[in-house]
Amino acid sequence: MPGEATRSIAPKFDNSYARDLEGLYVEWQPSAAPAPQLVAINEALGEKLGFDLGASSTEQMAAILSGKQLPDGARPLAQAYAGHQFGGLSPQLGDGRAVLLGEIIGLDGGRLDIQLKGSGRTPFSRSGDGKATLGPMLREYLMSEAMHALGVPTTRALAVTTTGEQVLRDRPLPGAVLARVAASHIRVGTFEFFALRRDEEKLRRLADYSIARHYPELAERDDKYLAFFDAVVEAQASLLAKWMLVGFVHGVMNTDNMTISGETIDYGPCAFLDHYDPNAVFSSIDRGGRYAYANQPVIAQWNLTRFAETLIPLIGDDAEEARRQLMNVIDSYPNRYLQHWLGGMRSKLGLLTDQDGDLELVNGLYDVMTDQNVDFTLVFRRMSGVLRGDSGPVRTLFSNPEKLASWMARYERRQFLEALPRSVRADGMDRVNPIYIPRNQKVEEVLAIAVENGDFVPFKNFMKALSKPFSERPELEVYTKLPPTGAPAHVTFCGT
Numbered sequence: 001m002p003g004e005a006t007r008s009i010a011p012k013f014d015n016s017y018a019r020d021l022e023g024l025y026v027e028w029q030p031s032a033a034p035a036p037q038l039v040a041i042n043e044a045l046g047e048k049l050g051f052d053l054g055a056s057s058t059e060q061m062a063a064i065l066s067g068k069q070l071p072d073g074a075r076p077l078a079q080a081y082a083g084h085q086f087g088g089l090s091p092q093l094g095d096g097r098a099v100l101l102g103e104i105i106g107l108d109g110g111r112l113d114i115q116l117k118g119s120g121r122t123p124f125s126r127s128g129d130g131k132a133t134l135g136p137m138l139r140e141y142l143m144s145e146a147m148h149a150l151g152v153p154t155t156r157a158l159a160v161t162t163t164g165e166q167v168l169r170d171r172p173l174p175g176a177v178l179a180r181v182a183a184s185h186i187r188v189g190t191f192e193f194f195a196l197r198r199d200e201e202k203l204r205r206l207a208d209y210s211i212a213r214h215y216p217e218l219a220e221r222d223d224k225y226l227a228f229f230d231a232v233v234e235a236q237a238s239l240l241a242k243w244m245l246v247g248f249v250h251g252v253m254n255t256d257n258m259t260i261s262g263e264t265i266d267y268g269p270c271a272f273l274d275h276y277d278p279n280a281v282f283s284s285i286d287r288g289g290r291y292a293y294a295n296q297p298v299i300a301q302w303n304l305t306r307f308a309e310t311l312i313p314l315i316g317d318d319a320e321e322a323r324r325q326l327m328n329v330i331d332s333y334p335n336r337y338l339q340h341w342l343g344g345m346r347s348k349l350g351l352l353t354d355q356d357g358d359l360e361l362v363n364g365l366y367d368v369m370t371d372q373n374v375d376f377t378l379v380f381r382r383m384s385g386v387l388r389g390d391s392g393p394v395r396t397l398f399s400n401p402e403k404l405a406s407w408m409a410r411y412e413r414r415q416f417l418e419a420l421p422r423s424v425r426a427d428g429m430d431r432v433n434p435i436y437i438p439r440n441q442k443v444e445e446v447l448a449i450a451v452e453n454g455d456f457v458p459f460k461n462f463m464k465a466l467s468k469p470f471s472e473r474p475e476l477e478v479y480t481k482l483p484p485t486g487a488p489a490h491v492t493f494c495g496t
Contacts, residue, residue, distance in 0.1 A: 036066035117178040141157035275373050434470055446459040
């Protein structure tokens with residue numbers, strides 16, 4: 001039964017959010033899954049968190065990670081937050097289909113949230129059923145673990161557990177719960193919730209808690225709230241650059257999907273670029289292209305501006321001066337993002353020094369890629385071949401390789417400004433340019449087989465490839481293929 005504690009193989013929970021932030025959540029029990037069954041378990045992450053997997057039974061893990069049984073010390077709750085969704089304000093959202101079991105202190109000493117997503121209705125559910133289906137939960141597991149392997153800050157997936165019940169969407173589908181791990185689930189929307197209610201006391205407590213948990217080095221500063229905002233801006237500038245460098249399109253960059261910690265969160269209508277297209281949109285609900293690939297850095301700044309507005313009463317008594325100070329930080333975001341992105345692009349192109357003209361060189365490559373139907377991931381992966389003396393493989397990716405020739409001549413001239421040998425830099429390029437990403441057609445294929453046939457072998461095989469995205473293995477070539485010419489545009493849908 002939900003709420004019934006049991007001695008288990010789970011590590012001991014500690015609940016600082018519940019303890020320190022009363023009034024910022026509703027205590028709530030997850031629904032009891034009738035017949036939980038583990039279908040995906042992240043053993044490496046589980047061991048890092050202190051789960052005793054060797055001594056556990058599959059049944060016990062399934063019960064804990066579906067919400068059927070509570071581990072010792074868990075204090076489940078649904079967090080309150082608001083959010084700007086596609087630019088429009090929703091003053092009350094909150095955890096409508098998730099509960100935070102609590103926090104654990106991992107073996108490395110870090111404090112991490114354990115959340116169950118798809119665990120049933122909460123007071124924030126509105127008209128939703130609070131449940132999740134198997135396909136979207138497997139998608140989040142796959143995408144978040146792929147992002148982690150690529151070196152992108154992200155929430156992570158501990159497990160997916162089917163519940164033994166059917167959930168009605170366009171048709172009945174297997175129900176499932178995702179056990180999600182995060183540095184925290186505090187969002188820009190969490191601050192918006194209390195700022196909208198002009199509850200300065202709760203807003204200050206939330207800010208102090210966020211600083212203590214994520215940026216403790218700022219706690220004693222006189223300007224700690226401004227410094228806190230500055231730190232979040234820096235974290236997001238770095239994160240967005242990493243998204244763009246790997247061709248990731250989040251799809252739903254609402255303020256309730258932007259974390260204070262700087263982790264990627266909520267993998268709903270998301271995808272990776274196949275062909276390079278700055279206007280790529282994969283979400284069925286983003287009809288205006290607000291969250292298109294090339295718009296993401298700008299939208300992040302827009303979201304951070306909404307965050308800044310919530311902090312005005314904490315900065316000082318003079319609201320206009322507070323706005324000025326916060327705007328100075330916001331105005332620094334474009335250059336911060338640019339420096340992170342350009343530094344990453346230099347690494348992708350094997351350029352280790354900072355030279356005048358690098359930005360124009362990089363932008364020139366993107367100009368050449370535009371309208372060339374070119375494979376975004378493989379262009380950069382094959383660029384290391386150029387440094388090894390063979391530009392043929394990268395040229396074959398372009399429908400009009402002649403347009404690449406003048407850019408390639410500039411790139412070759414740029415090599416003379418580097419001291420390290422070309423072969424050494426080429427090896428470095430292969431360590432930052434992945435060969436395996438969650439190719440959209442392959443994601444859909446393995447999810448369909450799992451949902452329709454109950455066969456998780458293709459999913460697990462794909463996960464093995466994605467866990468080592470930079471290590472090329474000939475037997476995994478199938479995971480590098482683009483969809484066939486003429487295939488319909490890839491579209492993803494919200495799991496609710």
